[in-house]
Amino acid sequence: MLAVKQQAETIIDAIDRKIIAATQHGLPLTRNPYHEIAAQLGLDVQDVITRMQLMLDKGVIRRIGVVPNHYKLGFKANGMSVWNVPEEKISQLGQLIGAQDFVSHCYQRPRFLPEWPYNLFAMVHGKTRDEVLEKVEKIATLLGDDNRGHLVLFSTRILKKTGLRI
């Protein structure tokens, strides 16, 4: 099961937190980046690597890789599509939508009735607004009759965007 219930888990310790704080804005672009992180924290390099591997295994770290700036690469349209789907089918529908390669995030969130009936969020990126809308239509087709209403909320301004902070 891919789903992760939201909770504060005590699966990392204070040293892990220090490693996260030291790496969340990126690894140094030098030949031995983990040595630098280790030296900075007064740890052994193998300890840093082992702990990061454990965090990967536990799912604390999703992936280690290059993180491009999509906006700079021309993916300037960002639509948050929100869907009202039957609660009893949301797990199956969420996995279907989350598996689409144009969806960068797919979360179940609580409804807030009456003004907010949408319980499934799928973030869709594209180079243009039309491209995002086309992809949203694909989601609508996939959901079929289980789509009880949806919206696309385009972002008009990025007011703040930083990496994770702890």
Place this chain on the structure above:
Amino acid sequence: MTVEPVSHHDARKNTELTQQLLNNFQHDIPLSPTPYADMAERLGVDEQIVLKLLKDLQDQGILSRVGAVFRPNRVGVSTLAAMAVPEYRLQQVADIISAYSAVNHNYEREHHFNLWFVVTAENPQQLDDTLADMESRTDIRILSLPMEKDYHIDLGFPLQLVQGGNHDR
């Protein structure tokens, strides 16, 4: 078959390498003491070339960073918050919200709920306190929509830069 001048050839080679770096290394940089040397080996180039290209991309703002992507709600708690802000107050309220170090994303969106931001905290109590503080400072009610389940398999973001490349999604 024409022979290209060396500089032109190098420029094209660099463009190909850049595309491969951005597209093919979003989720599997080895957790080794020398990750850039490992990447260079896979690309069949020198480590110094990989480092130079990555630095250039970072300077140009195309590369946000190289490193770990952390899963939300594993290191602490967070919620997606929405506010319906009267147009004339939008900038003022957005500035108040963005000033919180607990806020890592803040977007204006086209909807009655026009301000959307992610609030993080170390524990649920701290999160509730922060939301309450925001409501009292702005006098606007917050819709708090925490993630209940994550359905996405995060393999990075397909950039579709390389035609016929070994993009393995």
